[in-house]
Amino acid sequence: MRITKITGIHISIPLSVPYKLSRVYGTVTDAHAVVVRVETDSGLVGYGEADPHPPFTADTVPGTLEAIRDHLAPSLLGADACEINRLEGEMDACLDGHLMAKGTLDMALFDLTGKSHGIPVHALLGGKMRDEILLSFPLGSSTAADDMQIIEERRKSGFRSFMAKMGRNPVNAEIERVAGLSDRYANEIHLVADANQGWTRDEGEAFVKGARGSILELVEQPVAADDVEGLKRIREKSSIAISADESVVTEEDALRLACMEAVDVFSVKASKNGGLTKARRIVAIADAAGLQYRMNSMLEFGITQAALLQLGAVSKALIPSGHAYMSTLRMADDFTDFRGRLGDGYARITDTPGLGVTVHEEKLSQYALESFVVQ
Ligand SMILES: [Mg+2]
Structure with missing residues (x-):
């Protein structure tokens, strides 16, 4: 199951009620995420998500998008999506840090591997x-x-x-x-x-x-x-x-x-x-x-x-x-x-294959602020 195309999407959705955090984080009104859609030659699609919230960690939305688009996604194109351990090493070898960017792709690989075997990730x-x-x-x-x-x-x-x-x-x-x-x-x-x-x-x-x-x-x-x-x-x-x-x-x-x-x-x-x-x-x-x-x-x-x-x-x-x-x-x-x-x-906890969650593509489009495709 070879990876043929990776799409990255920056989305933002408001919180129902503003969230008062600590002195360090202030009050938050909107949540931002970077979603990846990983497509394969089998027709199966896997999804991952990154949730940068500076200064919680060093990760930011622009940094996560760039890390995936310019470094991580090109290193995964053509690879077997089920070889998660090997691909983790390849991602670590091509870029230091950027854990959230790597994490979103890792989630998508687990989603794809589970789906391809018809079993849940657990x-x-x-x-x-x-x-x-x-x-x-x-x-x-x-x-x-x-x-x-x-x-x-x-x-x-x-x-x-x-x-x-x-x-x-x-x-x-x-x-x-x-x-x-x-x-x-x-x-x-x-x-x-x-x-x-x-x-x-x-x-x-x-x-x-x-x-x-x-x-x-x-x-x-x-x-x-x-x-x-x-x-x-x-x-x-x-x-x-x-x-x-x-x-x-x-x-x-x-x-x-x-x-x-x-x-x-x-x-x-x-x-x-x-x-x-x-x-x-x-x-x-x-x-x-x-x-x-x-x-x-x-x-x-x-x-x-x-x-x-x-x-x-x-x-x-x-x-x-x-x-x-x-x-x-x-x-x-x-x-x-x-x-x-x-x-x-x-x-x-269910036995739905992969990560066990359905992504509504029309809502990704509705909340998208920017996106890119690597293929
Ligand atoms: Mg905490």
């Missing part, structure tokens, strides 16, 4: 360990009273796990917020927090001390991505699990965090980590180190989410407090049918 990866994964719903940077409104509304549709965005308001206000939610929801919901690099080491330490004994099960990325020593210091003072997200982009990052015993959990993302091939190695490093992982997302559409669902299906040490497969629910629209997988607070 079967290619050794078979699923579960049929559904608990969803965690995000709470923007806010107060306990505002959170409760969203929690009450979402509980009606089955959500029982929530992720509070922090790192924007004073730490004392966040401790009060967690205390308010603990008083109201003890033993009723799972709660995790994500500070998105918003705190200093001292603020992070003050937070985990103040939140001790609360219902909070995990604190993600309290300090800057490159402050691994800070993560370790906060972890040593915390009774709550500490997770790395922005700090774990590459496999080398994962090894360093594991060797330094800096965190308890890795936040794994199909686009951030460079596709399924590379994300799977990060999961393997966590397994070897006895760490757990949270299957997580950025502002993503259905292809990246479907790829991550395949990885969640086959990975053993998922944290019990919920995973981020609800990104498409926060968009005004999606160009896939992924949200049909979500219901009663769970993401369902």
Whole structure:
């Protein structure tokens, strides 16, 4: 099954409600993605998605488009789409970095390989360990009273796990917020927090001390991505699990965090980590180190989410407090049918071949800002 044509499309779709993140990321109103369509001489088509959100990682939309158009796509033309491991090496050899650009093509190769064998990607990866994964719903940077409104509304549709965005308001206000939610929801919901690099080491330490004994099960990325020593210091003072997200982009990052015993959990993302091939190695490093992982997302559409669902299906040490497969629910629209997988607070794993998601081409055209073809 030879690759004959690769199309890259930059799309943008507004969020249903603006999303208040940390001091580092501000408030986001629109989500951008780069979608690739990989065509083959068999007639089968595979899809991948990249989700650059600077300064989350070094990836940008223009950089991702250029990396695919000028470097990665030409290196894949004529190759057998099923030789994913070999093609990963070729992509790494022709261009340093650019994990999201490589990730979108890696997803498309898995999609094609699964489709060509008539099996889901989780079967290619050794078979699923579960049929559904608990969803965690995000709470923007806010107060306990505002959170409760969203929690009450979402509980009606089955959500029982929530992720509070922090790192924007004073730490004392966040401790009060967690205390308010603990008083109201003890033993009723799972709660995790994500500070998105918003705190200093001292603020992070003050937070985990103040939140001790609360219902909070995990604190993600309290300090800057490159402050691994800070993560370790906060972890040593915390009774709550500490997770790395922005700090774990590459496999080398994962090894360093594991060797330094800096965190308890890795936040794994199909686009951030460079596709399924590379994300799977990060999961393997966590397994070897006895760490757990949270299957997580950025502002993503259905292809990246479907790829991550395949990885969640086959990975053993998922944290019990919920995973981020609800990104498409926060968009005004999606160009896939992924949200049909979500219901009663769970993401369902199916046996549909490939990544298991249908892409609506007319919606890709509707939301396209620019595109290119390499053939
Ligand atoms: Mg995060």
